[in-house]
Amino acid sequence: MSVGGGATIDPREVVAPVPKRRREWVTTVVEAWHLRRTKIGFVMFIALLAVALFGRFVAPYSPTEFVGPPFSLPTASYWLGTDFLGRDVLTRVLYGGLSVFVLGISATLIGMVLGVSLGLISGYARRWVDESIMRMLDVVLAFPSVVLAMLFVSILGPRLWLIVLMVGISHMPRIARVTRAATVELVARDFVKAAAAVGVPRRTILLFEVLPNISSPLLVEFGLRLTYSIIMIAALSFIGLGMQPPAADWGLMINENRIAIVVQPWAVVAPVILIGALTVSANLMADGLSRAMMGIDRDTALS
């Protein structure tokens, strides 16, 4: 054994206990949770989600029921007053959140799937495939996202799936860019070459070698894009391209009731506050995650 490596590792060191190691995104989430901003954001988000999901069960009226004269100020029987048709504002607020959540989250997911796929392919392929994908995305990026959505919605009519798809597509270029940047850096590492050298198929390399290594920036991106989705969906509802009357929707409510903002401000202010709170909460969580990922507030802990 004098020449061999048999004696080179001390078995005592090998069996030494090793701290439990988590997946990267779990580490990021746990670290983000230590930040106050993440906790505040999370609590706000959960509270708003609860309102959106369960608010309808405690609503005093039906959202389409006429309960009093239009634009009545709050009274004991309708706490937030009535809207332009005399429906209860509180009821409509309690009903109107679900669409914002469902549409916002699904649009973000669509954007993530499209953007991450294109970013991975583009970052790994390089050369002309990379160039063509990125330039194509630049074209999408060149349209203001709301204008892009308006264009298609005005052609095909205000369909919900179309709105979700268009919001998702408008996210695609930015998500693809983030993914591509992270991928390019990883592809330069030797373990990707090592996998290619033994003949691992490209798809497997992208999904199992590269993707797990970029989960943290993607998680941050998801949080950020969720914020924008909510804003865009609310904005599209406001300009009349999203949810259609008589549906209860926070964005739509702002539009319907804005003419009387001086007379009955609550019909506008209540959904504005909720949309604002929702974007702030999503943003706080995204910010917490990105800080945790970059180690900005990390305790100077031992490796």
Add this chain to the structure above:
Amino acid sequence: MSDAKSDVVLSVEDLRIILDPSGIEIDDGVSFVIHQGEVLGLVGESASGKTTAATSLLAYQRRGAKIAGGCVGINGTDVLSASGSALRRIRGGLISYVPQDAAAALNPALRIGDQLMEILDAHSFGSSDAEREARLAQMMDEVLLPRDKVFLRRYPHQLSGGQQQRVTIAMAMANRPKVIVLDEPTTALDVTTQAHVLDTVRDLTRSYGVSALYVTHDLAVVACLADRIAIMYAGRLVEIGPMAELFTGAYHPYTRRLLAAIPDIHGKRALHGIPGYAPRPGRRVAGCAFTPRCDWRIEKCATDFPPDEAPDPKRRIRCWRWRDVRLGAGTRLSGEGTGPSFEDDRPCTTVDTTVVSVRDVTACYQRKEVLHGVSATLRRHRCLALVGESGSGKTTLARCIAGLHPFKIDGTIELNGKALARETPARTRAERQAIQYIFQSPYSSLNPRKTVRQLLAQPIGIFFKLDRDGTEERMVQVLGQVALDASLLNRYPEQLSGGERQRIAIARALAAEPAVLICDEVTSWLDVSVQAAIIELLVHLQTETGVSMLFVTHNLALIRSVAHEVAVMNEGRIVEHGLVDAVLDDPQVDYTRLLLADTPTLPAECRL
């Protein structure tokens, strides 16, 4: 030189550095002095706290570390108690720092001339701009760089690695400091450039009486430079003494093991790594931290830290058994790594059985031709070393053979007489299996999100049809081949040391049962002690499995211990080729002689 107390320039007393929130010690009780014009080599493995100790001489600590006690004095000035503008005058004025990675240390957005002038301005050197410009020109002469305006107007990225390092040395020397701290300034450079930089440092210290602290993990590098050497282990100085005395008669077992790990360019001998690895801060034992790895350990070692003793006025030692070690007397656990010379018992067929043959290969990197008609053969059971500086095309050739070169290649590369396709996807599975590539950096070649089990399962899954138990059995077997325990299977790469990672990378290559193993600078990221262990392992593996090896390196000293044949490459061509002993003992080409002369190795008087 060291007799008079008055010529002490820098004194460090009882320096103690801790991690800030946790209070874990990085360095403890570090004391030494440096005399006028003296070069002190501070040597230790990774995580021994040597860089932390070195930067604290400038009262600087990286984030998370804190100087908890001790005293650093330069010519009577207390550095650690200085702050604000006084500290700024000390840094760069009295004592300066040359970083490890010059490319990262220079500001990429500033021209060289402006960066150098910035140092002079910051310390209000001289009295006029003309005087400062004169000094700037003088500095460029001192570090042997051109002094003309065209050169000074360049940006750092327009300079070579050696030139960048010279610029940082010029910056450090700008205000004629008393002491410069050099933190492994040649680690990123190849041997020729390294030799030039070392020459520059030596000349500067000699001619201007500047003292230097040279931090490195490689004793061979300081052998040609340092007057005295301090050996650091786990945050404590364990031995300090004049260079020649330490090389010929070290008292500390650790110093002896470090010396045994240095490859010798002149004589053939087996390299001996040090078992285990240096403990990181927080994982250190009470008593002498080297105890678990020490052949000379006794019970007392694990519990009590040995006192600082002075065998003679010039030397200091911290070891309970230094008297025994000096005499080679008393009980020991096993033979020290200075034993028999390198006996090559690897199977060595005389029949000419070519495994890989490369004929007239010309390859481009992007559009530039980097290999010009290279031909070489690798025979069965043999190890061929490819040696050259960076940019000589040695890695390109290795990658062409492995099918990992994504640019234009002309000429033929054959495996067992059959021409290989240019890139791996076009090769057959058997061909991909036959040639396995081990990458330079084990920090980059292992996916950080995969456990050792997943890493090893990949080649086994692709090349062999094994069931669950069979795969598991095979994994344990290859881990055994690289001398690792099966308990590592569930670990992630970040939970392993550099040497262990490289072993995993080797195990992954072995799992494919290759005919040819291509090792691309596999030790260049590792400490010298770990390098020796990896070389030991590779030689052992070749003996056992009879795999043919292509060993790419820039370190000529290594190849005697591992290779049968050597091909010396320069600027994309093979300039000399032959048996290792023949080439190294009697080089035929000037370029080989130059490389040999530049390779740091043990001083002549302490060859084993």
